[in-house]
Amino acid sequence: MSMVDQPVRRGEIPEPRFGFWRRSFAMVIKEFIQLRRDRVSFAMIVMIPVMQLLLFGYAINTTPRNLPTAVLLQEDSDVARSILKALENTAYFRFTREVHDVAEFDNLLLSGKVLFGVEIPRGFERAVRRGERPALLVAADATDPVAAGSAMSTLGVVAQTALEHDLFTGDPAAPPFEIRAHARYNPAASSRLNIVPGLVGTILTMTMLIFTALSVTREIERGTMESLLSMPIRPIEVMFGKIVPYVLVGFVQATLIVGIGVLLFGVPVRGSLIMLALLSTLFITTNLAIGYTFSTIVQNQLQAMQLSMMFFLPSILLSGFMFPFAGMPVWAQYIGEGLPLTHYLRIVRAIMLKGAALQNLEYDTIALFALMLLAMTIAVTRFRRTLD
């Protein structure tokens, strides 16, 4: 038995060195032990992702319109303008960007800022007039086959009719030019390819939210909050202690889902696995912070669950998981931008299916970071330090 720490009565207990880390660490260990003892939660960590993944076998079909499209005009001519007009008339395409070189064009597609790119090559009009039937390139981001599919299917008609009024073609059966459609990233238009990365995001949102949304109310309802508050621990330390163990849990879940996706459904991971892991951790932490914020606001566990559901539903509906984001009305897109899942879906799809790199995903990474900091700030300020 150690005799080093002989009690010294009546002395002030000093603030220990590295007090912040010691207290956060104390909290983390405690939470880990509690999680380990909670068999149901433990089962949930494995069961939820596996079940969801196996159940979600199908996609929901919609016909999105006004999809953002970039144009690379190598020449400015009447013919080119007529074709663009005809494309816009289909109501599927909306020209949001005009770019000047191929690199920019590719970058926009990669980052998901546009779903389509139209390239009109130099000397196009002259070639049409000469009857050479030149090719016009339409590149589509086919990671979401539902979004890309219907728009692509109208291209044939556009080629037939776009120049009806401008030209005097000798042979009306043969279109005056050719459209070369190129479905990028997901040439087979497999919706599973799109769904599995999406599921990583939705499953993590749900489980992470619920784990932390209950954490503070549980302490209050079990009466342990009174003891905890009477000890010298600060709100930010409580928060860290409650979040850190679940970052690990979320990481295990993400690995499980991606693993099943790759092994069972043949989903590729084209980008960097390390980056996927890092950004997933960021997303996991953001959700944990939001759930924790909920638990500092609500009065009991029921309210915590309800609030989580109220957050989870729009996350599913407005993030681009169920319906293509670009096809949603503007107001819904605004809401969607405020949801971490929206940004993570872009990230996870881009990394897994398109092989995107960090510089393509800067905006979404920063957005996730901002949402995380916002949630943490609210949680720390909202945390009630007394029983009043």
Added chain:
Amino acid sequence: MIAAPVSAPEIAIDVHGLSKSFDGREVVHDLSMQVKRGTIYGFLGPNGSGKTTTIRMLCGLLTPDSGEGRCLGYDIRRDADKIKRQVGYMTQRFSLYQDLSVRENLEFVARLYGMRDPQGAARDMISRLGLSGREQQLAGELSGGWKQRLALGACTLPNPQLLLLDEPTAGVDPKARRDFWNEIHALAAEGLTVLVSTHYMDEAERCHEIAYIAYGYLLAHGTVEEVIAKSALSTYTVTGDQLHTLQDQLAGKPGVDMVAPFGTSLHVSGRDKAALDATIAPWRDDKGLHWQHSEPSLEDVFIELMTRSKDNFQ
């Protein structure tokens, strides 16, 4: 150090005019108290009288609506963080983690206070508490008495200067209760200040000083002798037959402030000795009754204070 303790170092708790309301109902009213360092201060009063609320205000868990004061020299409103570092608070309801083992609970506390060797400190405390062999048991599975010991161990673990114990012995068997008080006296001998709330009268006698609170009003304080002396209560102890009938007959008569059975005897008390003597005169000659003028017990004093305050405040 800006917030160094400023009030007299011999006073551990020094508060004035504390009030607290919940939903418009005042549960602690204008309460002032001083507790000297190194003493065991008993905080007595019936259920719902505001003991827990007062203790929570002392350690920064509740903010008083009005009033101010110092705890270990720190301002109870501004320096709650500093107070928490020096105070061990044992809650009325067991509030350690039921799904953590004895050892894990103690280690958690040791880590939170930044103790150098949390495992060693927990181990030492387990043997001091006589909990060896149970350290792996979940706290939720301990019996009431053991839970109480563990809770005391947890709040003394970081070597605090002040212990706030909220009804630590409620529902504990007499043997465990005695052990508990021995432990508290041992701690006080080491220089620790202890504020302990209870509603057991015999425990009041074990305190150096006591305060009595009812319906949010602090009605009396001092040593047990002082409280009894200040009550100016005249008490007769009656033994004999038909005490039950006598109790009914005397209740509410002029001069009789309190009449209550104590075991096989009846205590009849009043503040106005002359009026009391006049009222009981007819029964004093009763051959079946034996009357003896006696010092009121603490319980007499408290029951009298309580009934009086009930009339005044409710």
